[in-house]
Amino acid sequence: MCEFCAKHAEGRKWFLDPNSYIEELMNDKKRRKILEEYAGVGMEYLLRDSTKALQHLDTPVLGKLMDFVISRIHEGSHVGQILSLKDAMKIVDLSEEHVLLPCYCRKMIKGSEELYCINFGPIKEFELKANPFKEIIEVDAYEIKEMLKDFHKKGFVHQVIAAKVPLPVSICNCDRTYCLSMKSRFEQNFKGGLMKGHEIAVVNTKKCNGCDNDPKCISRCQFGAMRMNRDMNYAVIDPNLCFGCGLCTSACEKKAIKLVKRFNNKY
């Protein structure tokens, strides 16, 4: 079981528990401070400083100490967890006041402002507080669901972001090239920024026929967890690398890949 679920939601998924969306959490002093820091252009400074700090994790002895200190400071304050499309839809149903904001990761790595970031809950209030003249794009639940489906089709990974667990504040639609939390996990070796999802993809080897050596599922995996067994002529998924985003399941024409519950505790 994921540590957040055990701690906050009695074993259910923490972001699907209605108690994670109540106003008491939003009015919590610590959370308000975190959200105030994020709003406006604050996120730019936060990402700059965290990326700079994570650079030092590579140094031999100091790195381990840094990892410990950063994990302590971090402690689930701005944490992301991979979501399947189904769970993302459920979050949209549970949350209120959806707004669209430009993705900060793409702004800093790609240099362009693109509306990929779906925010909800207290975010609108804090964005307006930081910059009263800002134009904020409001969208309803139906539009967001259509957007999510579209993003999923294109091959983006969904991620739920919490402003101190268990208050979910946004759904990211990420690409490995530009996502800073993926970069921090894979390129800077910091585990706290991004957590694996609650599921694992499993191939039904009887149904999978290898698609005549031209499989669509493998190129969609952003985590490098899939490969082809060319002798047996079916795809295999490494459960230690799979993050449970479910992109491969929707690409399969034979419906041979299924998401099952993750049983090991390696998040």
Next chain:
Amino acid sequence: MKIIIDNDKCNNAIECKKCLDYCPVGVFMIYPKGGDKPFDSTPPNMYQVRPFFLRSCVLCMECVNKCPKKAISITHV
């Protein structure tokens, strides 16, 4: 391997951003230089480009060739 950016030559990072556009793996990051004022908008001349994610560099040399001010150089060590 090292990517070196000459900050004297690259003095209008937020307007140009050519290296960020052409990099296929997202090595560079653009960020406000100094200061810690989250609620003020940062002036455009205060931005800087740095090659933060060197590990993912694929040596395609797009950034070196496309930089209009020739501020980027790559050294193989």
